[in-house]
Amino acid sequence: MRRYKMLFSGLVMVGAGAYLFCASPLWFVWLTGCFLWCVGIAVGIAGAAVPLFVLQEPVPPTGFFMGRVANPTIMPSRQVPIEVLLLQIENHVRLEQAAAESFLAFPTHDHLHSKTPSPLVN
Amino acid sequence: MTHELLSGLSSAEAEQVLALGTRVIVPGETSLFRLGDPADRLFLVERGRIRLTLPMPVRGREENIFVEERNPGQAVGWSALIPPYRFTLTASAALSEAKVMALPREALLKHFVENPEAGYKIALNLAVVIGHRLQLFQTMWLREMQRTVEVRSA
Numbered sequence: 001m002r003r004y005k006m007l008f009s010g011l012v013m014v015g016a017g018a019y020l021f022c023a024s025p026l027w028f029v030w031l032t033g034c035f036l037w038c039v040g041i042a043v044g045i046a047g048a049a050v051p052l053f054v055l056q057e058p059v060p061p062t063g064f065f066m067g068r069v070a071n072p073t074i075m076p077s078r079q080v081p082i083e084v085l086l087l088q089i090e091n092h093v094r095l096e097q098a099a100a101e102s103f104l105a106f107p108t109h110d111h112l113h114s115k116t117p118s119p120l121v122n
Numbered sequence: 123m124t125h126e127l128l129s130g131l132s133s134a135e136a137e138q139v140l141a142l143g144t145r146v147i148v149p150g151e152t153s154l155f156r157l158g159d160p161a162d163r164l165f166l167v168e169r170g171r172i173r174l175t176l177p178m179p180v181r182g183r184e185e186n187i188f189v190e191e192r193n194p195g196q197a198v199g200w201s202a203l204i205p206p207y208r209f210t211l212t213a214s215a216a217l218s219e220a221k222v223m224a225l226p227r228e229a230l231l232k233h234f235v236e237n238p239e240a241g242y243k244i245a246l247n248l249a250v251v252i253g254h255r256l257q258l259f260q261t262m263w264l265r266e267m268q269r270t271v272e273v274r275s276a
Contacts, residue, residue, distance in 0.1 A: 082180065082185070085180065086185060089188065094188075096265060096266075097258065099262075100257075100261035100265070101258065104254075104257055104261065112261065116265075121269055
């Protein structure tokens with residue numbers, strides 16, 4: 001659809017130009033209609049030619065490198081080897097313990113509900 | 123070395139307690155005791171680290187999940203003094219070997235009867251260790267609950 005955008009624009013300009021040319025008795029509107037009509041035909045022809053003769057380059061997907069570079073900390077759990085997963089769990093337990101120790105040393109609401117940087121839950 | 127369980131005891135009293143035990147070398151990654159084993163000995167870590175784990179199914183396989191680590195000066199296996207005298211965790215040496223002092227329950231209880239003052243101090247120290255563990259895991263449990271609630275209500 002995006003390829004024919006120019007063609008549609010040309011057709012709209014031709015239509016608008018023809019309307020102004022026929023409908024208005026004022027000379028400057030008549031001239032504007034005439035101009036729009038001519039430019040519309042040019043744009044329409046160009047719009048029809050571009051998709052036919054110009055080869056489009058493939059558009060790289062968004063986040064091109066995301067699918068290729070493995071990030072060991074945020075890989076989906078199904079892809080993570082079990083040894084890595086167990087290490088992540090251990091790391092998570094250690095972080096949670098540190099957070100709990102911090103709460104016990106200074107029991108405040110903020111310490112109790114502080115966010116963990118553990119990749120297991122983020 | 124200062125043991126958390128012997129805190130507040132005079133050096134003579136501490137020596138008397140330590141004389142009840144035997145030193146045990148635990149090779150690296152070897153179990154000291156397993157979940158469900160009869161708990162007839164209390165351990166004081168002297169060297170190395172003891173990992174406490176609990177079994178959990180991970181991808182259809184039972185894995186020992188890390189729960190806590192005990193360092194030199196700390197006690198392991200207080201289930202030996204608390205009925206029903208069964209270990210509720212699995213303890214094993216970390217990568218390198220560990221050295222622990224194993225104190226048999228019967229000898230300890232006999233010593234407490236004969237030395238009530240020392241027994242009282244050790245019981246208080248044990249209460250501190252257990253209380254701290256309880257508060258720690260209570261906090262960790264609440265944090266996990268909070269996360270569960272956040273996920274469920276998202």
